[in-house]
Amino acid sequence: MNITPMLPLPILIPVLGVALALVVWQVIRHRGTRLAREWSLRLLMLLLLAAVALRPGVGGTEPGPAAEGGLEVYFVVDTTSSMAAEDFGDEGSPRLSGVRADISALAQTLAGAEFALITFDSSAVQRMPLTSDLSALRSAVTVLTQEVTNYSAGSSIDASTELLTRVLADAEEAHPDRPRVVYYFGDGEQTVATEPGSFAALEPSIDGGAVLGYGTEEGGRMLSYDGYADMYSESTYIQDFTTTPPTDAISRIDETRLQSIADQLGVSYEHRDSGQGVDSLVRGIEFETPDVTTETGTAPTELYWILVIPLLALLVREWIGLARALRETRGVE
Structure with missing residues (x-):
């Protein structure tokens, strides 16, 4: 298993950390109510989003090492x-x-x-x-x-x-x-x-x-x-x-x-x-040639798309809930 983050980790980790802290706080704050369930689902969405952002994959080989120290x-x-x-x-x-x-x-x-x-x-x-x-x-x-x-x-x-x-x-x-x-x-x-x-x-x-x-x-x-x-x-x-x-x-x-x-x-x-x-x-150019590996690297099999499926399902549910809330708000007016 390996990861290829969509953003540099020094940026990704603080952003996700702050978002996770806020959502967890909402889950604790509404504990025992219907809103706690809603925020728990949002916590799951955020965790799925974090996993997608890390772009997990399996397999693959790195290209042969680059030659250094020569011309x-x-x-x-x-x-x-x-x-x-x-x-x-x-x-x-x-x-x-x-x-x-x-x-x-x-x-x-x-x-x-x-x-x-x-x-x-x-x-x-x-x-x-x-x-x-x-x-x-x-x-x-x-x-x-x-x-x-x-x-x-x-x-x-x-x-x-x-x-x-x-x-x-x-x-x-x-x-x-x-x-x-x-x-x-x-x-x-x-x-x-x-x-x-x-x-x-x-x-x-x-x-x-x-x-x-x-x-x-x-x-x-x-x-x-x-x-x-x-x-x-x-x-x-x-x-x-x-x-x-x-x-x-x-x-x-x-x-x-x-x-x-x-x-x-x-x-x-x-x-x-x-x-x-x-x-x-x-002619006349001489240098010590390091060992050069000619092995061609292969890309890993990326798994993040599998996580996108449940993430999209939860997003659709969230959008439907938001649409209902907006409709009810208009009905009150």
């Missing part, structure tokens, strides 16, 4: 609209499709490491903290999407530096002896008026990695994104309103800027295309 890998991904440009691979796929494939391949090659995912467009967000759970990383990468087109405020290739600096500093303070590598995924396109800042301050905090570039000099069109991508979304391309009439906007890779980022970080730069391996991206 820390930070994936930094550009999710600005330009990463939706359809010039990746022979089939003209969006650049982000190449990013997803490369992150997956790197994670498999570096199995046993811990991975973190940071994305940036108008602002930077840590999508996933350090974890060695490859399934969690896979889920996070699968849902990577470009920014919502209407919210786009231009792109800057250095938008992740402040967050990445803070994350690396915290990691170094927690585990000073661990090696850390950073992989930067982007197209180098700088559309804001200001020049990007430098990544050089991060170089002492990392032990390797790479800058990976996506896109072509010819460029590609970018589908707009409304944040939903459902049957009601329109498949239209982002427009360039600097021309008359407006035309489909074209995004082109800027490898000069990407090479500059690589130089500042002290890592290599590599242009990426479909079908490429990742051996060159992990």
